[in-house]
Amino acid sequence: MRLMEKAPAKINLALDVLYKRPDGYHEVEMVMTTVDLADRIEISEIETNEIKIISHNRFVPDDSRNLAYQAAILLKKRFNIQRGVSIEIEKNIPVAAGLAGGSSDAAAALRGLNRLWDLGLSLDELAELGGEIGSDVPFCVYGGTALARGRGEKIIQLPQPPKCWVILAKPTIGVSTADVYKKLNISKVEHPAIENMLSALDASSYSDVCSNLKNVLEYVTLETNPEVAHIKEQMKRFGADSVLMSGSGPTVFGLVEHESRVQRVYNGLRGFCDQVYAVRILGERNTLE
Template structure:
């Protein structure tokens, strides 16, 4: 069987504070995209992992960890052959690894006829990573806590999306460590969600922001340069997703997307055209 592992963007992200447990309290709007990896999952005599892209299949790999978590939690005796056709770039802020883990969990749930509700899979998935619960649900949502509190909602959203991934990535740990709470932007997430539900673009477009842009721009100045260039190219809004380094641009102008994809004016970057997953 095949499972799609859908990427996400953070339409807005606020790092509210540092918690006493070492994590950060977050307030985010997360949107699933049609842009995805494809995983083939089947029974096998022994566990076997393959991919068309070089990746370490060790204890750090989210696919390997997802299989182990499902096996340990539900006392599974079966073994699996999993092949990953990798499209989502790494160190991009698009949740590629988390999406793969979520796809494995959904696939094993179906393949083994476990009938585990998505909300239970999502709760289990936070043991692998903060974005995994959202990637299990795959619905536009207000997300808080460290990523485990998910409140789906229906946005009025008809923009096409371009993803622009520069060659350099951003270390999530470094971005959080460098964050200056006093000077960073803290978007009004509640107001943006309300405007999205009503379809008031003129209200939410100027409000979107990402607290982690501040440290990411310092770590990789190229991201800030790209954001400025994309805005000058005519996108209605441009923002970094997650801790970077990918940026996304929003537009209703399909021709603009086609021209950018065809010419790729952003040196050292890879561009992808995608849409909101519905």
């Protein structure tokens, strides 16, 4: 049996960090939505009782460091599955980009293996399991648009954003999420008004979504990575309506309402940045069908 799952990237429309918790994690509030840039996950049974990760991207680990591998081993242990599986990852989302590519792969593996092994788990149950793998995995299990609280595992579904284009640009550098959080001084950041973004989504107001894009992690990454700041400046100059860094970076995204302007922004960025994508917002929740 062979199954396919789509693993979309996410962007943060708003990201706030409230405080550091006693367990070492940070308490966050994040408004996230999925975009139409996705890895493709192919899951198939194999004769040997093992987990095989196959990818032609040299930056994708094929062992227990891979979050899709961790998803498979978690289900095997939790439900005493004595069958082997091959998980092939066609990597389209840039690695270490702030777009939750690895987390989305894990979420897709959870959904696919739930079908392959006929476990009968709901999205809520899969999301709870996903929280044991990583903070972004529960959101990626659901997909769509959501407010994430706690360390990211408490998910409240939101209306999808107004239809628009998203230009993504990732510089060649990598950014460590752990390092960004270590350098974050919560007492000095300007916190986003999360409730304003929620109101913008409720009203389906594109202009209000644009005016409330905010990420408290951005200043940390910009301080040490001037190329990220340069991409932001150029994206605005080429005509994006609003621009923000996603997650801990280094990917920058710009929202563009009118298709006539998309090619101009895309072409302008391609002049100095190799990894540039023009995609649509998805914003719709996954199903188990």
